[in-house]
Amino acid sequence: MHPMLNIAVKAARRAGNLIHRSTDKIDHLTITKKSHADFVSEVDRAAEQTIIQTLLDAYPDHAILAEESGAHGESDFVWIIDPLDGTTNFLHGFPQFSVSIALQHKGIITQAVIYDPTKNELFTATRGRGAFLNDKRLRVSKRIHMADALIGTGFPYTNFEHMDAYIGIFRDLMQQTSGLRRPGSAALDLAWMAAGRYDGFFETGLKVWDIAAGTLLITEAGGMVSDLSGGDTFLKTGHICAGNAEIHPKLLEIIAPHLSDALK
Ligand code: IPD
Ligand code: CA
Ligand code: CA
Ligand code: CA
Numbered sequence: 449m450h451p452m453l454n455i456a457v458k459a460a461r462r463a464g465n466l467i468h469r470s471t472d473k474i475d476h477l478t479i480t481k482k483s484h485a486d487f488v489s490e491v492d493r494a495a496e497q498t499i500i501q502t503l504l505d506a507y508p509d510h511a512i513l514a515e516e517s518g519a520h521g522e523s524d525f526v527w528i529i530d531p532l533d534g535t536t537n538f539l540h541g542f543p544q545f546s547v548s549i550a551l552q553h554k555g556i557i558t559q560a561v562i563y564d565p566t567k568n569e570l571f572t573a574t575r576g577r578g579a580f581l582n583d584k585r586l587r588v589s590k591r592i593h594m595a596d597a598l599i600g601t602g603f604p605y606t607n608f609e610h611m612d613a614y615i616g617i618f619r620d621l622m623q624q625t626s627g628l629r630r631p632g633s634a635a636l637d638l639a640w641m642a643a644g645r646y647d648g649f650f651e652t653g654l655k656v657w658d659i660a661a662g663t664l665l666i667t668e669a670g671g672m673v674s675d676l677s678g679g680d681t682f683l684k685t686g687h688i689c690a691g692n693a694e695i696h697p698k699l700l701e702i703i704a705p706h707l708s709d710a711l712k
Contacts, residue, residue: 450574452507452551456527456561457572459502460547463495463531464565467538467547471566474539485605487535492516496531499549503527515657526552530657534633543567548635550660557683560661560668562639571639571665579642579668588671589644592694597625597647599699600637602654609710610652616706617650624702638662641690642669648691648699650676652711656683663690672696676703677712687711 449457470477470491477489496516503510511521514529527549532538534545543566551559560579562571571586573579579586591597599621604614621628629646631637634654641649642665660683663673673690675682678700682688691699 449572450559450577453559453561453572453574455503455506456549456551456559457563457570459499460549460561460563460570462498462502463547464563466495466498467491467532467545468565471538471541471543474541477539479539485536487539488516489532489535489539491538492532492535495547496529499529499531499547500527503549513657515655524554528552528557528657528660530635530655533635533658534631537632542632544631544633544636546633546636546639548657548661550657550664552660557660557664560664562635562661562665564636564639569639571642571661573642573661573665573668575664575668577668579665581639581643586642586665586669587644588642588666588669588692589647589695590692591647594624594695594698594702595626597695598627598629598645599625600629600631600641600646600649602632602634602637602651603630604652607653610708613706613708613711614652617703620702620706634658635662638690639665641671642666644669648689648695650689650699650703652676652687654686654688656686659683659686659688663688666690674700675712676700676707679712 511523530548
């Protein structure tokens with residue numbers, strides 16, 4: 449394993465174990481609201497501190513971009529961290545949440561870890577060296593027909609500006625696919641896309657820490673990732689569409705008629 453990935457795995461496991469241990473005390477946590485339906489708990493913050501500490505102990509000169517504490521330092525190497533993706537699920541005891549850590553080097557994502565502490569599933573990727581679930585090499589699914597496809601998504605909930613477009617896409621997909629799922633951790637959704645559990649995925653308005661690691665997992669598992677019009681702006685805009693090589697263009701085709709200029 450690449451030494452930088454190894455450190456990221458150590459950080460993700462530490463944070464994941466801390467989160468897992470905290471599931472017994474969710475009724476007693478201090479919770480604050482950052483915006484409509486965006487909550488943060490002391491567990492999010494403690495997990496983030498553990499990750500940053502572990503990474504900076506190994507690489508003191510690297511920079512950090514983390515959801516709860518923002519950007520620190522300046523370097524060609526930037527660690528992009530979502531310490532607890534799926535906070536709403538976590539706070540309800542709904543067992544679908546994850547830790548997501550990516551390393552960006554000169555603008556390119558080179559290492560990725562997504563850890564699901566509930567299922568003890570560790571998803572990892574190094575650019576050019578494939579994606580893995582625990583020790584098993586990952587490949588995206590092989591389904592080719594939209595009618596057979598299972599599509600993952602996330603509902604817009606902090607910013608409702610794209611609601612109508614989203615519901616239009618959702619309605620078309622309900623009629624044309626074998627099912628839609630919204631489990632509630634975008635990072636884990638992308639990891640599951642890499643693992644072939646979904647055939648496609650789309651969401652609007654995500655943040656870079658939700659998707660940085662997951663997008664490398666998907667491309668290393670042989671899948672495609674783009675923004676909603678097939679371009680490569682997804683890390684900036686957070687509008688994202690993924691799929692295997694057959695489903696991805698078909699998903700883009702269904703999405704296209706609904707796109708406002710702001711979503712392109
Ligand atoms: C959220 C999750 C969710 C997605 C939201 C994110 P958080 O992250 O990834 O699946 O739909 O847009 O904000 O706030 O739980 O880290
Ligand atoms: Ca959040
Ligand atoms: Ca998140
Ligand atoms: Ca989070």
